[in-house]
Every structure is written in structure tokens, then in C-alpha cells.
Amino acid sequence: MCVLFPKNCHAVKTMSNVRLSNGSPTLERMDAARLSDQPKPSACRTLFGPVDHEELKRELTGHLKAMEEAAAESWGFDFSTHTPRPNARFLWKAVDSKDLPSFYSASEQPSKSLCAKVDVNGNCGLTEEREDKSEKQTDRTDKRKRPACIDSSCPSKRSRTCLDETPHTPKKCSPPRHT
Amino acid sequence: MEHQLFCCEVDTIRRAYHDANLLNDRVLQTMLKAEENYLPSPNYFKCVQKEIVPKMRKIVATWMLEVCEEQKCEEEVFPLAMNYLDRFLSVEHTKKTRLQLLGAACMFLASKMKETVPLTAEKLCIYTDNSIRPCELLQMELLVLNKLKWDLASVTPHDFIEHFLTKLPIHQSAKQILRKHAQTFVALCATDVNFIASPPSMIAAGSVAAAVQGLYLKGADSSLSSQNLTNYLSQVIRSDPDCLRSCQEQIESLLESSLRQAQQQSNSTESKRVEEDVDLSCTPTDVRDINI
Known part of the structure; x- marks a missing residue:
């Protein structure tokens, strides 16, 4: 029961010619291609016919609404209005964002240009340089986020900070705060 | 030193070395236990899906593999994305016309889990020949996360x-x-x-x-x-x-x-x-x- 790999097999070869070196298994996979090359037209295709965007939008919104409702139900907290529901299992209390670890208020997504810079410089082998960069990065996001939280009535931030005060969760499931 | 800096400035990524300390029996046993939690239901075509048949899974899988290869994704990304796809289909009835969107969302997530420079939503949409939009992909991503109970650390x-x-x-x-x-x-x-x-x-x-x-x-x-x-x-x-x-x-x-x-x-x-x-x-x- 031996397996042969004929020369003229396209599918298998593309799969198997990807990784040769051991120490850095995927270095050659991650060359400039990701950043610059446009996708080959052959791989760009619609598989199952045209998509009705209106219908899709309705479906997705419906799903997300249902998810939101389920989360509101289980947490006793209305995430769309950012108010606790009456007779909830949990006692909700507002907490000052300053008392919380910064990652609760930091932006999740650094800007694209920053990403690219870190990526390019990340290869030059200087960790100090990189740490420096990431510090700058968080600094910047902090600056951007904090005023927004203080001067506007930014309720979404509030609701996040409120989450900290949910002490009686017996399950280890993560709080569905995105719903 | 600065000279070196210039020399190495190429678009490769930094990755961690393999940690030999993790290749021991204790870790292996834990993985064997953990993998049970990430298995899709074997008969979702019969029990959950009405429109989607095995042939369509093959079609979407082939496309996903092609995208992963063209984008030079890490090897793990494709099997991981397929695990998400199967797990989603195990719990959620899905229309045929949503299958490619689902596949794209699964690659999107798997790439974020495993890669230093993940695939972008825009790029994935181009691969669907722009039949889906980035905002739809993001919403689908949220839906997939929810259905997978935010547990993406599948053993592969x-x-x-x-x-x-x-x-x-x-x-x-x-x-x-x-x-x-x-x-x-x-x-x-x-x-x-x-x-x-x-x-x-x-x-x-x-x-x-x-x-x-x-x-x-x-x-x-x-x-x-x-x-x-x-x-x-x-x-x-x-x-x-x-x-x-x-x-x-x-x-x-x-x-x-x-x-x-x-x-x-x-x-x-x-x-x-x-x-x-x-x-x-x-x-x-x-x-x-x-x-x-």
C-alpha cells in the first residue's frame, strides 16, 4: 500500500511545495505576497450563485438581534440601552473606568498603518524597538479613547466597565459583551 | 548594528521558536482530552442542514484551500477554518447561498487565531468575487463566534x-x-x-x-x-x-x-x-x- 506522487499533479504539488525549512517553517510562506499581490482571478469566484444583499442583511440583523436578546436575558442587562433589567439575577453597579485595567477601555484595533510599520520593523531583530512601538501604540489609542469616554456620554464604555461587577457567575463562559 | 537593521528589512514575519518543553506526554494527554470538545457533529447533513449537501462542502473547502494557499497562510489556518465551518454547520441551519460567506468568515477567524499578519476582510471579499461585502463578513464573523460560543482554540x-x-x-x-x-x-x-x-x-x-x-x-x-x-x-x-x-x-x-x-x-x-x-x-x- 504505497502512495506515489505523480509529477503532473497540480493540486497536491501546490499543497506540498510550501514548506521545506525546519527552523522557521513558514517563513517562505509569508513573503511580500500577502501585502502586495492581488488575488489571482481564478481563485476569485462566487460559488453558489448571486447573493441577495437585502435578504442577507435582514437575516444577519435578525441573528444579531436574537443574540443580543439572548445575552440580555442571561445577563439581566440591556446592552442596547445600557441599563440593567429589572429583577435581574445580577446586581449592576457603575464603576469608574480609571479603576479598571486599561485594556477595558483601550481600542482593540490599532490603525492599519501602524500595523504595517510594526510588521516591517518587527523583522529587524530589535525587541526594544518593537516594545517601544507597541507602547507608542497603546499610548495613542489611550489618548484617542479616553477623551471620547469622558466628554461624550459614551454609554458603550460605561456598559463595559459595568461588566466588572458581575461577581456571581458560576460558569466559566466569557461574558457575551459584544452582543 | 544599524546596518544589520537595513539588511533584515524584508517582509517576512517573526515567529516563535518551537518550544521543545511543550512536546511532552502531559501536554499530549491534555490535547487528547481537549480535542473531544471541538468535534463537529458527524451527521449534520442529515440532522441539521436541509439545503447543504456534502458536495457543497467539498466545493467551499476546495475554494478555501485555494485562498489559503494563494495567501500563503500558515498551514494550520485551513484545517482550523474547516473545523469552525463544521462546528457551525453542526448547530445552525444554513442556506446554500450563505455557505461561501460562512467559509470566508471561518478563514477570517482562523487566520486571526494563527497568523501574525491575518487576512483582511477586504481581501477575503475579493476572493468571493465581491459577492459579499466586508460589513457582511464582519457580522457573519460575530454570528460564527456566537454559535461557537467564542471557543476558537480547537485542537488541530x-x-x-x-x-x-x-x-x-x-x-x-x-x-x-x-x-x-x-x-x-x-x-x-x-x-x-x-x-x-x-x-x-x-x-x-x-x-x-x-x-x-x-x-x-x-x-x-x-x-x-x-x-x-x-x-x-x-x-x-x-x-x-x-x-x-x-x-x-x-x-x-x-x-x-x-x-x-x-x-x-x-x-x-x-x-x-x-x-x-x-x-x-x-x-x-x-x-x-x-x-x-
């Missing part, structure tokens, strides 16, 4: 391959090629519906065994003979040797049939593909070495 066959390789008495140089073949088998399995219910450890063991056979690797002793290897690996993954043997045979016949298919395809398509093939056969792959 790739996690096991490294463990098996350290256990086999094979020279370092042979290991690289063995790893590559095993990974190819894993990707192949991920495209095939018959492996949906197989635990990742089984697929990994079957793939490594098939790769050893295919490469005619011989150890110093007889430990790499087909039977010994199967027995040994089945002990490692705490499974029945016959089970593993049949998995390996299934993998080998899957390879044969997809080779046949690929051959037919390349015969029927015109010179363009042929040229491409000729090009590829010039690249220093293992293909010829195996064809002893």
Missing part, C-alpha cells in the same frame, strides 16, 4: 504531528519532508466529508503513518514497518490499531482519488494549466524523490 491535527515526529526514530532531514507530507494529508482530509467525525489525533496519526509509508522511510530497526508504526501510534493516541489502520487506508485512497481527479482536470484543461504544471515541476519539491 497539526498540534499532534509535532508530537508524533519527536517520537519517531527518524533523521532530522527526513522529518522535514515527513512533516510536509503529513500536513498535506491533513489538508486533504479537511476537504473530505468522511473525516468530519475523526478526531484530530486520529487524522494526524493516519497522516503521519501514510506519509512514512509513502516515503519508504526505514528506521534503524523495524519500528517503522507499517504494522509496528500503526500499533505504536495507536497506543500514543489511545485508540484501536484497526481503527487507525482503516483511517490510514482511507487517507491513502483519498489521495489516490484526488490525484486521479487532478490528472483528469489537467488533461481536460488547455495549455495554460499545463504550462503551470511544468513550471511547478521545476520547483525543488519532494515529488520526484518520492517517486523512486
Whole structure:
């Protein structure tokens, strides 16, 4: 029961010619291609016919609404209005964002240009340089986020900070705060 | 020092070294336990889905593999994305016209989990020939996360391959090629519906065994003979040797049939593909070495 790999097999070869070196298994996979090359037209295709965007939008919104409702139900907290529901299992209390670890208020997504810079410089082998960069990065996001939280009535931030005060969760499931 | 800085400024990524301390039995046992939690339901085509049939999974899987290869994703991204897709389809009735969107969302997530520079939503939408929009992809992503209960740390066959390789008495140089073949088998399995219910450890063991056979690797002793290897690996993954043997045979016949298919395809398509093939056969792959 031996397996042969004929020369003229396209599918298998593309799969198997990807990784040769051991120490850095995927270095050659991650060359400039990701950043610059446009996708080959052959791989760009619609598989199952045209998509009705209106219908899709309705479906997705419906799903997300249902998810939101389920989360509101289980947490006793209305995430769309950012108010606790009456007779909830949990006692909700507002907490000052300053008392919380910064990652609760930091932006999740650094800007694209920053990403690219870190990526390019990340290869030059200087960790100090990189740490420096990431510090700058968080600094910047902090600056951007904090005023927004203080001067506007930014309720979404509030609701996040409120989450900290949910002490009686017996399950280890993560709080569905995105719903 | 600064000079060095300039020299190294190329668009490669930094990745962590393999931690040899993680290749021990305690970790392996934990993985064997953990993998159970990430298995899709084996019969979701019958029980959950009404529109989606196995053939469509194959179509979307083939497309996803193509995208992952073209974007030079890490090897793990594709099997991981397929695990998300199967798990989603196990719990959520989905329309045929949403399947590509789902596939894209799964690649989006898997890429974020495993890559330093993940695929972007825009790029994935281009690969759908712009039949979906980035905002739809983001919403779908949220839906998938929710249905998977935000648990994306699935164990994949790739996690096991490294463990098996350290256990086999094979020279370092042979290991690289063995790893590559095993990974190819894993990707192949991920495209095939018959492996949906197989635990990742089984697929990994079957793939490594098939790769050893295919490469005619011989150890110093007889430990790499087909039977010994199967027995040994089945002990490692705490499974029945016959089970593993049949998995390996299934993998080998899957390879044969997809080779046949690929051959037919390349015969029927015109010179363009042929040229491409000729090009590829010039690249220093293992293909010829195996064809002893």
C-alpha cells in the first residue's frame, strides 16, 4: 500500500511545495505576497450563485438581534440601552473606568498603518524597538479613547466597565459583551 | 548594528521558536482530552442542514484551500477554518447561498487565531468575487463566534504531528519532508466529508503513518514497518490499531482519488494549466524523490 506522487499533479504539488525549512517553517510562506499581490482571478469566484444583499442583511440583523436578546436575558442587562433589567439575577453597579485595567477601555484595533510599520520593523531583530512601538501604540489609542469616554456620554464604555461587577457567575463562559 | 537593521528589512514575519518543553506526554494527554470538545457533529447533513449537501462542502473547502494557499497562510489556518465551518454547520441551519460567506468568515477567524499578519476582510471579499461585502463578513464573523460560543482554540491535527515526529526514530532531514507530507494529508482530509467525525489525533496519526509509508522511510530497526508504526501510534493516541489502520487506508485512497481527479482536470484543461504544471515541476519539491 504505497502512495506515489505523480509529477503532473497540480493540486497536491501546490499543497506540498510550501514548506521545506525546519527552523522557521513558514517563513517562505509569508513573503511580500500577502501585502502586495492581488488575488489571482481564478481563485476569485462566487460559488453558489448571486447573493441577495437585502435578504442577507435582514437575516444577519435578525441573528444579531436574537443574540443580543439572548445575552440580555442571561445577563439581566440591556446592552442596547445600557441599563440593567429589572429583577435581574445580577446586581449592576457603575464603576469608574480609571479603576479598571486599561485594556477595558483601550481600542482593540490599532490603525492599519501602524500595523504595517510594526510588521516591517518587527523583522529587524530589535525587541526594544518593537516594545517601544507597541507602547507608542497603546499610548495613542489611550489618548484617542479616553477623551471620547469622558466628554461624550459614551454609554458603550460605561456598559463595559459595568461588566466588572458581575461577581456571581458560576460558569466559566466569557461574558457575551459584544452582543 | 544599524546596518544589520537595513539588511533584515524584508517582509517576512517573526515567529516563535518551537518550544521543545511543550512536546511532552502531559501536554499530549491534555490535547487528547481537549480535542473531544471541538468535534463537529458527524451527521449534520442529515440532522441539521436541509439545503447543504456534502458536495457543497467539498466545493467551499476546495475554494478555501485555494485562498489559503494563494495567501500563503500558515498551514494550520485551513484545517482550523474547516473545523469552525463544521462546528457551525453542526448547530445552525444554513442556506446554500450563505455557505461561501460562512467559509470566508471561518478563514477570517482562523487566520486571526494563527497568523501574525491575518487576512483582511477586504481581501477575503475579493476572493468571493465581491459577492459579499466586508460589513457582511464582519457580522457573519460575530454570528460564527456566537454559535461557537467564542471557543476558537480547537485542537488541530497539526498540534499532534509535532508530537508524533519527536517520537519517531527518524533523521532530522527526513522529518522535514515527513512533516510536509503529513500536513498535506491533513489538508486533504479537511476537504473530505468522511473525516468530519475523526478526531484530530486520529487524522494526524493516519497522516503521519501514510506519509512514512509513502516515503519508504526505514528506521534503524523495524519500528517503522507499517504494522509496528500503526500499533505504536495507536497506543500514543489511545485508540484501536484497526481503527487507525482503516483511517490510514482511507487517507491513502483519498489521495489516490484526488490525484486521479487532478490528472483528469489537467488533461481536460488547455495549455495554460499545463504550462503551470511544468513550471511547478521545476520547483525543488519532494515529488520526484518520492517517486523512486
